[in-house]
Amino acid sequence: MNTERDKIRAILNEYLDGELPPQQAAEVEAAIAKDEELAAEHADLLATRKAIKSLRNATAPHGMAERIMQAAHHHVFSGHEKPRPNVFGKLFHFQVIAAAAIVLIAVGMGMYVINMLSTSQQAPQKVAINDVPSRGINYDKKIMAAEVRTLNDREEKIAIAALPEEAELARKIPTDGLSKARPVVARKKTREALDKLSGKVLAESFGDEDAEPDFTPAIKPEPSMVLEKDRSGIIKTEVSEYSYSRKSGTKGLDDKIIAMTPPPAPAVPDDSARKVKSFQSVDEKVTVGSSQLGEVEKQDAPAVAIAKEKIPESINAPGGLTVEKPKKPVELAACTSPVESVPARPEEPAAPEVAKAEEPVREAPKKLAPKVCCIEVPAADDRNQNIVIETSNVAETQAKLDKYMKSNNIQVLTVSAPQPVDVVQTRRNNMNRQIQMLDTWADKEPQKLEYHIRTSPQQAGQINVDLAEKFPNVRNVSQTSTRLAAAGYSALERKSSSTETPVTNAADGNPVLMVITIQKRMAASSTLSPLSKPATTSKPSSQPTTQPATLPASQPTK
């Protein structure tokens, strides 16, 4: 009974509204007639429905139609909004526009994030520091001629450009002082020169044709250098105070400069190669840039070990040279001005042609640079040489040197002309000025040329000797160029091992990277640091021989 009552109750409203078919309606009527409870429910629902229906007499307020038409005339019939197929209207609906804007913003942010991530995943920029200014940018013209290199494809391309077949080409092209192996691709003139000199455009090797010089150095005084040693034994000298503005102009993304020295190689008896090692102060307070040497020691850098070596009173050099320890502990002045000595190698016969009995005695400099900005390289690393030839006529000396290189089949990696200081200092935001200065500088006769040579240790020694004979004002400043050469060492080594036949004929298989600098002699003062500058360098041309110019003076040479 209850089940049937519930069934009727469920359709009672439909019965009330006349929505039931006649047969079902008759069943409901019969059930209501029999069941009083259902009849009562039906009566309640009927009364409720009647009460609601009593409200149905509502009519529109007076004048509503007129108001509607007035509004319609104002909004619709005035021509602004005529009824039309509402197909395209939805497309420009506010929500659609808002959604499109959100999508665009999301896509833009996504692209920005991807771009940032890809940028951050790039290999760090690596540079070799030729001369690190120890006391600011104006110190003795020891400009940071840092060679900006990267560890990505760009570095490979730079290395390619530095290979012998293009060395001649590169030699004729004024190059950026910041990137010795890299032409100043930003300059149209350079590109035109490249086109003329060769059928191929060398600039292509360096990426974007219209690219501006990648980095503009923001040189700050007192750079802070930190040593660290990686697994391969490569010493990284990080100058964190230097900052570069990226090519993209992104501010705040300063790259650290990392100078790399090659991993220590096994010492090979080498008679001719000059083993030049800098004396350094053992003073613990000697700072490396703004960092204390003690901090460097913690990183177990070989340089520190050398710095802590007990310096012998005098050392006999293989070339008949003898270096005497300075009276007072000295601080290493600058990268280009270390106190140089020759390590004692009893088993190595001295090169007689280097020995000059009448070699004038050099005096040790009286004033030393207060800070160390140059990290000593261990003896095993000391395969690289830096030779400076001072001349009054750079072009003539260059021709002479070219002839010598050619005749001796010496592989010249690249020849570059470092930018002047003011050009280097010109910031990116004054790019037009920088380009103008670069053009002016390129038109002038080069004041300084740097030959990057790759050779064997034996041949390096021979080059030293030969240059000393051929050129009156030649100095071996060593060491500092080691950083420069070392930075390019890995890339060049890698490239040559994969594509080129090894150019070195060194017995130990380790090539020597030399930097021979032809430098226009200044009229009054030499560009040499006090340590390496001889007392008689004011008249270098009058001296029969000044080689080696950087030796401490008090030791007579053999």
Added chain:
Amino acid sequence: MSETESNILELPREKKQQPHELDEAALIRKCCEGESAAFEILVRRYQDRIYSLVLGLLGNAADAEEITQEAFLKSFEKLGGFRRDSSFYTWLFRIATNEALSFRRKRKRRGFFSIFGGRDEDSREDLPNEKQPQPDRPMIMDENAAAVHKALGKLDMEFRAVVVMRDMEDMNYNEIAQVLNIPIGTVKSRISRARLMLRDLLKDTVQNEK
């Protein structure tokens, strides 16, 4: 049927059909061509029913008038998209219902408070107020009507809509389903539940009427 339309329809027929004599399809076509007279006929034809529906849904005369006007204007804007798969009346009801529901949602979201005190949810009934006579309002509300209005206002919108459409507008279940775009079974269940709720709310009123 409004007085204006009744008078118009009583005019003798001529060969050329007058706008008020046209059927819905013709009126709609004329509206699409931008003829305001045709639209005015449609407005006058359906304004009472639309107003009544909206008033039942909102319970406030002023809001009902505003929403009715909005519904007519929107219907005219969307007239080009009218597919004629339902009657114009049903289509117009759907627009009005959606406008009313949208209005209710906005007001609820904004937390509108009535000037008569209390939250709008509780004061939406357009109760007779002697202090604020509304002579142009044709609907005379007695005490029972006020109670019914109040009871309707206590229902949720989904239940109120079906009751208003069924009992006040005499729409069948199928039309209600079309207007509200819901299945017909949902209409039945909603009507059943709404009436049970109203029966409980109007127990005293219903007893008096009995």
